[in-house]
């Protein structure tokens with residue numbers, strides 16, 4: 202007898218990126234050099250003062266369960282950070298430290314959504330949003346944005362998507378996968394729509410410190426009076442401090458929601474790794490020059506990637522104001538053959554690029570945008586140069 206799996210997991214879409222990473226691993230195992238631009242993580246190692254804090258935590262016995270929703274010192278450091286960076290005032294009890302920002306999103310969704318609630322999500326969107334929302338029984342309402350508007354949702358589009366069932370609006374700026382970032386004015390105009398209605402906002406600000414253009418980053422609750430009670434903030438150390446493997450992220454929520462998030466986590470996972478929490482504390486309280494150093498390096502790579510993409514006929518790419526992804530339009534190069542292989546979809550295009558040129562990217566369809574591909578620039582310049590030479594050869598083949 203085989204064990205029947207649940208309706209909930211049966212309804213989950215498996216990650217479309219797994220097919221790509223599986224193939225990339227297969228090619229690597231066969232001895233090929235693979236230029237991997239599919240990953241969503243900094244290529245830098247975690248700065249050494251953060252690692253040392255973790256070692257100290259181990260040797261000084263900080264190896265016991267902590268408060269389920271995280272150590273007060275780390276919560277206080279998060280609150281101090283939002284005060285220093287954005288002038289926002291929160292009580293430390295409003296912070297929930299989770300096992301990564303993805304887990305913080307899961308907690309926020311499970312603490313607030315009921316079956317049938319609608320969640321407005323602009324596309325292209327980060328792969329996990331819709332699936333995490335569906336796990337709660339709520340309904341993702343996907344709104345397609347336009348490349349010509351830098352993949353940004355307009356107030357009219359948001360207004361049109363609102364129904365009596367709308368419960369949440371999910372926004373990610375700077376965006377994974379597009380790299381677009383809303384200006385304070387654009388976000389303010391969206392905030393005006395929110396304030397006219399009865400739903401709240403989850404603002405995923407995990408790329409807030411990786412911003413490149415002249416437009417400043419604005420944290421969503423700063424935009425209008427009265428927003429702070431209507432926004433759950435999501436952030437973490439994964440991207441800012443090159444700490445993806447440490448698994449520390451957080452939510453900052455209105456007190457009643459924060460209390461429920463803490464209770465939920467106490468039943469589901471208990472505390473995030475105590476050692477990682479002390480490492481994250483050192484990250485937030487320590488010298489911030491490591492963040493700027495990495496940002497400057499990303500900025501250099503971003504300039505290079507943009508110039509390479511702009512020089513390839515038939516590809517278009519928006520500005521990449523933040524995060525570390527290029528999201529480029531490949532529509533003109535679909536529907537043709539590459540070394541005899543017919544390629545119709547972004548999935549086939551990315552797979553053929555991987556098979557024929559050993560460059561791993563992710564198909565736009567995984568982000569709700571067919572006809573695009575996402576390539577990370579969180580890779581060394583040598584890898585980027587070789588990868589873009591190969592992408593160019595592939596396109597010209």
Ligand SMILES: Cc1ncc(COP(=O)(O)O)c(C=O)c1O
Nearest residue numbers: 241301302303327377437439450
């Ligand atoms: C937009 C966005 N939110 C959340 C996450 C999850 O971050 P973490 O690794 O801290 O769970 C990612 C990671 O790729 C992301 O791109």
